[in-house]
Amino acid sequence: MRWSRFYLYTTREVPNDAEVISHQLMVRAGLIKKVAAGIYTYLPFGWRSLQKLMAIVRREMNAAGAVELSMPAIQPAELWVESGRWQRYGKELLRIKDRHERDFVFGPTHEEVITDTVRRDVKSYRQLPFNLYQIQTKFRDEIRPRFGLMRGREFLMKDAYSFGADAASLDQDYEAMRAAYCRIFEACQLDYTMVEADTGTIGGSASHEFMVVADTGESAVVRCPSCGYAANVEKAETRTVEAAAATEAHPPQALEEVATPGKHTIEEVARFLKVSPKRLVKTLIYETEKGLVAALIRGDREINEVKLLNHFDVEHLALASEEKVRAATGAPVGFAGPVGLKDVPIVADESIRGLTNFVTGANKGDAHYVNVNWGRDVDLADWTDLVLVTGGDPCPRCDGTLELFRGIEVGHIFKLGTKYSEKLGCNFTDEEGNDHPMIMGCYGLGIGRTVAAAIEQNHDKDGIVWPRPLAPFEVLLIALNPEDAEVKRTAEELYAQLQEKGVDVLFDDRDERPGVKFKDADLIGIPVRITVGAKSLADGKVEVSLRRDREKRLVAPGEAVGKVMESLGR
Numbered sequence: 001m002r003w004s005r006f007y008l009y010t011t012r013e014v015p016n017d018a019e020v021i022s023h024q025l026m027v028r029a030g031l032i033k034k035v036a037a038g039i040y041t042y043l044p045f046g047w048r049s050l051q052k053l054m055a056i057v058r059r060e061m062n063a064a065g066a067v068e069l070s071m072p073a074i075q076p077a078e079l080w081v082e083s084g085r086w087q088r089y090g091k092e093l094l095r096i097k098d099r100h101e102r103d104f105v106f107g108p109t110h111e112e113v114i115t116d117t118v119r120r121d122v123k124s125y126r127q128l129p130f131n132l133y134q135i136q137t138k139f140r141d142e143i144r145p146r147f148g149l150m151r152g153r154e155f156l157m158k159d160a161y162s163f164g165a166d167a168a169s170l171d172q173d174y175e176a177m178r179a180a181y182c183r184i185f186e187a188c189q190l191d192y193t194m195v196e197a198d199t200g201t202i203g204g205s206a207s208h209e210f211m212v213v214a215d216t217g218e219s220a221v222v223r224c225p226s227c228g229y230a231a232n233v234e235k236a237e238t239r240t241v242e243a244a245a246a247t248e249a250h251p252p253q254a255l256e257e258v259a260t261p262g263k264h265t266i267e268e269v270a271r272f273l274k275v276s277p278k279r280l281v282k283t284l285i286y287e288t289e290k291g292l293v294a295a296l297i298r299g300d301r302e303i304n305e306v307k308l309l310n311h312f313d314v315e316h317l318a319l320a321s322e323e324k325v326r327a328a329t330g331a332p333v334g335f336a337g338p339v340g341l342k343d344v345p346i347v348a349d350e351s352i353r354g355l356t357n358f359v360t361g362a363n364k365g366d367a368h369y370v371n372v373n374w375g376r377d378v379d380l381a382d383w384t385d386l387v388l389v390t391g392g393d394p395c396p397r398c399d400g401t402l403e404l405f406r407g408i409e410v411g412h413i414f415k416l417g418t419k420y421s422e423k424l425g426c427n428f429t430d431e432e433g434n435d436h437p438m439i440m441g442c443y444g445l446g447i448g449r450t451v452a453a454a455i456e457q458n459h460d461k462d463g464i465v466w467p468r469p470l471a472p473f474e475v476l477l478i479a480l481n482p483e484d485a486e487v488k489r490t491a492e493e494l495y496a497q498l499q500e501k502g503v504d505v506l507f508d509d510r511d512e513r514p515g516v517k518f519k520d521a522d523l524i525g526i527p528v529r530i531t532v533g534a535k536s537l538a539d540g541k542v543e544v545s546l547r548r549d550r551e552k553r554l555v556a557p558g559e560a561v562g563k564v565m566e567s568l569g570r
């Protein structure tokens, strides 16, 4: 492709909404153009990269036995009513009406449509199992679209859906997808980790996310360097951290109410009472669609709200307003406690079970209880794991210590089970003639997000450093002074030879100053570069270099193509 005939415009300007480097570089290097918040045009240069990724994804999906189809973006509301998600999906679901005032959605995902298709075609165990996939445009009205293609509102996703007769068949499909995802991210040369993920309100028995390691990632992940345990913090467990004091003999002492004027944070109360925050029990009051709930956690720890959400089986959960806390506890925020708390279900984190003589709020302004003891002062029946795991916590699987890092979730695979097949009546008949709901899995992979993540991981101060498999072009051929007849002739010859060899080459034949061409070359980050300039050509040489190390190798024009092929590993 000749740059003069291509459509690629770079810019120095960093858009002010571009917080992360991949977003900045995707705009500056002419890959994407914003049309509205979270909605982008994929410009030709960006589209080439997305297409390379899609080719890798298709290759690996096909190799894993999945079959491609393409479903509509617009879906009738009836299917969403049937699955129950018309009510539950919330504001991320873009709802639209046609001219007859009938309700539709712009699909954020395709469980409903695929299950509807399959229930109408498949009746017998003999037709199972199979796995259908597509690469298609989704719309999610994200509350905070940001980071360019990483969290868009309209975005491309590869989504696959497997259907089988039993759990063993789902295990096989799940394993095939897991392995295919590993091959895809390896083929893209990404530094990634697979982690255990929360199955949340979707339920099901297992779920894993694929995280591209990056400091700007929106997900927090823990990993054990000793045994390899890795999980999204939303899901992560730790060995129960017993309060240090719990192991010591502490006979219960008399419950006492103490004045703690104006002390409502854990730190303030701990300092004021001269006790470790580990001996305080924090009581948090949350609002859910089922009413208020109280959660207890050790003073120095945070609550994992996803665990809490799952525990109470609710969709929405948020810290209760000052007013509601007051109504429930009789005290301002900061003084709630389990002693005497009525009409609010209480759940406590396992790690505080062993505490004795601890401190809680007294459900009274400016007062706390000291020497609170389980059983005598508070009789709790509901204990579970609620702690938000963090770096330095003990690994739940071995005696190692967890490390915290950030990641970009590029893929998510899920054992769905019968959630959608039951709701939509997607059944098959077994050998004995009995009906069962099909067992499903679903497997998502973000196309735009993966390319953005690749840039997040592969750049330097001058621009993108493409991993070759995702690079829009493999080779950039620069004619430094195209008005020079010898330069022009040599560059044209090299261009023709490279094309003949099937190399993806962008030929910078523009009438621009060398400085502009070099700056652009660094910014757009094509892996291999050949530079043809009057000066080196006078010595019978052209320059071959790699974007990654920028080391220059002078070679005779006749050897340049061979050198390039070698660099490309062909």
Ligand code: ATP
Residues within 6 Å of the ligand: 109, 140, 142, 149, 150, 151, 152, 153, 155, 157, 409, 410, 411, 412, 444, 445, 446, 447, 448, 449, 450
């Ligand atoms: P997140 O927690 O980041 O919102 P999700 O759990 O909602 O992701 P899934 O429903 O599992 O995402 O979607 C599958 C894949 O689609 C994700 O792993 C991600 O790569 C991609 N994806 C999801 N939401 C977006 C988005 N708003 N923009 C771009 N890609 C997205």
Ligand code: MG
Residues within 6 Å of the ligand: none
């Ligand atoms: Mg989401």
